[in-house]
Amino acid sequence: MQLVIGYLYGDLMNIYGDTGNIIALKKRAEWRGIKVKLKVKSLKSKIKKGEIDLFFFGGGQDQQQEIVATNLITSGKGKIIKSEIDRGVPLLSICGGYQLLGDYYKPHKAAKLIGVGLFPVCTLASSDRMIGNIVIESMFDKLVGFENHSGKTFLKKDAQSLGTVIKGFGNNGEDKTEGCIYKNAIGCYMHGPLLPKNPKLADWLLKKALETKYKRKIELKSLDDTLENQAHNSAIKKFG
Amino acid sequence: MQIKIAIFLGKLIALISQTFKLGGGSAAPGLYSLKIDSNLVEKLIKQIPHNIVITGTNGKTTTARLLAHFATQSGLKIIRNHTGSNLERGIASALIQNYRLHPWGVNPKFDLGIWELDEAAFNIMVPKIKPELILFLNVFRDQLDRYGEVDTVVKKWAETLKTLTPQTKVLVNGDDTNTAKLAKYFIGKVQKFGLQNYKLRGESIEKRGHNTKLDFEAKNIKLNGLKGSSFNLFLNHKSYILNLPLPGIYHIYDTVAAIAAFTCLFTDIPIHPLRRLSEASRYTNTLKSFLPAFGRVEKFSFQPLRLERKVEGYIFLIKNPAGATQVFETIAPQLRQNDRLLLTLNDNLADGTDVSWIWDAEFELLLMPLSFPRKRESNKQNIYGSPIKSGMTVVCSGSRTYDLAVRLKYAGFEIKEENIEADIEKALKQAQKGLKGRLFILPTYTAMLELQYILAKRGIKEDYWKKE
Secondary structure (H helix, E strand, O other): OEEEEEEEOOOOOOOOOOHHHHHHHHHHHHOOOOEEEEEEEOOOOOOOOOOOOEEEEOOOOHHHHHHHHHHHHHOOHHHHHHHHHHOOOOEEEEOHHHHHOOOEEEOOOOOOEEOOOOOOEEEEOOOOOEEEEEEEEEEOEEEEEEEEEOOEEEEOOOOEOOEEEEEOOOOOOOOOEEOEEEOOEEEEOOEOOHHHHOHHHHHHHHHHHHHHHHOOOOOOOOOOOHHHHHHHHHHHHHHO | OHHHHHHHHHHHHHHHHHHOOOOOOOOHHHHHHHHHOOOHHHHHHOOOOEEEEEEOOOOHHHHHHHHHHHHHHOOOOEEEOOOOOOOHHHHHHHHHHHOOOOOOOOOOOOOEEEEEOOOOHHHHHHHHHOOOEEEEOOOOOOOHHHHOOHHHHHHHHHHHHHOOOOOOEEEEEOOEHHHHHHHHHOOOOEEEEEEOOEEEEOOEEEEOOOOOOOOEEEEEEEEEHHHEEEEEEEEOOEEEEEEEOOOOHHHHHHHHHHHHHHHHHHOOOOOOHHHOOOHHHHHHHHHHOOOOOOOOEEEEEEOOOOOOOOEEEEEEOOOOHHHHHHHHHHHHHHOOOOOEEEEEOOOOOOOOOOOHHHHOOOHHHHHOOOOOOOOOOOOOHHHHOOOOOOOOEEEEEOOOHHHHHHHHHHHOOOOOHHHEOOOHHHHHHHHHOOOOOOEEEEEOHHHHHHHHHHHHHOOOOOOHHHOO
8 A cells, every 4th residue: 555645835834843744644644554645735836636645734834834825825735735634534734724714814914815725714803922832632532732823713603623622722712623624634733743643633534635646445454652652641640 | 239149049049949859950040040040141141251152052061161171271260051051040050050149148169061952942142242253163953843944043143143243253164054154144253163174964974075264273183982082273373282081083073173262363462371271281291191072972970780890881972863864874983792772762851852853963973893983975865775784673762762773673683672671770771781792872962961960860970060
C-alpha cells in the first residue's frame, strides 16, 4: 500500500512544530510497511482530483496567512480540497489552516477574509491571546496539545465540534468547544504537535486515508505506543 | 533618596539570595529595586560613557562575553548583565551590585556597558539605555508563546530603530535577511557583518552562492571539529588569521559580531595607553584565552561512578530550533559509538512553556554522519532521511522527558525505558553507568542551571556565578 500526504503550503504554514504531525503520520505508516510520499502544495502548485490521500494544513504568520487565504480562492485549490473532503479524504488543519478553511476570518480593522467554507465556522480577531496547554475530551478519547491564538472561532448551529475543553481555551475561550469535525476533516487549535502525543487520532487519519483510497475496510496493525501513551498521560496528569 | 533606598534593598536581596544559595542573585534584586524606583536603570546608565546593546535570538551571551573579553584585555573597565538574565531586572541587578552606597563614596568608573537584551526587552530598554551601538545578531523562531512570530519581532525592532538618533551605530548580521532589512528603517549608517559563502535561511545556516556586500566578513573558514575553527578577517586594511577555540559555524558569527562592534566603537577612541594592544594581538591572542559562556559550550572531565579513569564531558545549551539544529550539526560528525547523549527538556517559563519547538529541531542529524554544511533544497526536505548510526545510548530527562523521548523515537533513536528519567541528577547518574566514551549533555536553559548546580556540588565545576 502507498499513501500520498499533501502538505498544504508547507513552506509558508509550518509554525509551532506542526511539521511533527507529518513526521508522525509518515513514521506510523512506514512502521506498518505502508509507503509514504510527501507532496508540498504551495502557491504555484496544482492539486488534481485523487492525487492526495491525506491533507495536512498548519498555521502561519499573519502575512503568510493573508497570501495563502487569497491563493486558496484565486487558484481554485480551495474548491478542489473541499470536493476531495466531500468524497471522504481525511484532513487535519491546525490554527491558521483551520481558520482559512472556515467561512471567513474577520481581522480587527480590515475587511473579512473569505475562507474555503469547508468547516461551518467563522473566526473573529480578538485582543485576548489564548496561550497554554490544552486538554479536551473527544471521540478519540482525551487529546492533549498546546494552543496559542488570538482569533476566536465560533461554530455554526449545524457544526460538530472536535471535543469539549477540560483545560485551556479551545475555539473561543467562551463555549468550551474545541475544533470542528466535518466528514473526515478535522480543524483545531491544538499544536504540540498534536499527532505524536495522540497516536489514536494519527491512526484514525491513516485508516480513513487508506479506506478512501482502496475503497475497502482496513485494519491497521497495532504498534508499540508505550512512549506515546506515557507522553499523552503525563500531559493529562500535569495539565488536565 | 528614592534611588538609594532602591539600591540598598537590591543589595540586601542579592546578599540573602547568595548566602542561602537561592541562585546567583541575577534577577531578584533588580526586580524589587525597580518597584521602588522605576527610573533606576536610566539614572545609573547615564553615568557610563559607552553602552552597547546586543539583541537577537541566539548568541547574545557568547557575543557579550567576547566583547567583554576584548575590552578588559584592552584595559577597559566594563559592566554587563550576566548569566543570561537579560530582562530589565537583570540590568538593574548588575547596576545595583556595582554601585557603592557610601555617602562619601565614589562609584566605580566604568568605560563600557555591555547589555544583552532579548527580543522583547529590546524595545522597552533601548529608549532607556540610549546605546552608542546596537548589534543585531539574528532572528529565529524562539518561544513563540513569549516573543510572538518572527515577523512581529522584526516589525517592533524597526519601530524602535526609527526613534533613534542618526549618530547611533547600528551593526546587523548581513547574512540574515530579517536583520539585513532593518537598514531601511534607520536614518543613520548601518554596517553589516557576516561569513563568506554562508547565509541564514529559515531555521538553518546554509551555503549561499553569491556574496552580499559585507563590512566585516570572515573568509577562508576552516572547521576543526570540537576544537574550533579558523578564519580570515579583514580589519582596517589588514587581514588577520583568527583561531577560535569554540566549535560550530554559529560561534564564528558571534566572534565576527563582537570584533566588528569593538572595532566600530574603539577604533578612534584612545584606549588606556599603558594597556593598549595592537589590533592583531587583541583579537588573535585574546581569543586563545577565551572561555565560552557557561553551558553554551563547556568541556569538563569527570570520573564516572565505579570507573578508575576520567572521561570527557561536554555541555551544549539547546533552546530553540535554530540553535539546537546548529549544535546537532556541530557535534554529529564527532559522535562515536561509545559516546553517550544526555538530553534534558524543561518547560519552565525561562525555557518556554511550549515544547513544540523540538519538532522543528532536527534531532535526526544526531544519527547521521554528515559533513557540514549540507546543501538543501528546503529546510523541510531533509528531515525524512534514514538514520545510519544506531546503538548509541541516549538518556532523556527534564520536566517534559516523555515529549523528548517521543521526539527521539520518531527521529530514529531506540529509547530504553531505563534511560527515561525526569530527575536530572538521577539521569546524570544513569548516563554515567558503564560509560566508555564521552558524555554529551544537551540541556534547555533551566535544565542547564540545574546541571551547573549538580556538577558544582560534585566538585566537577565551579558555581557559574562565582566564575566571573
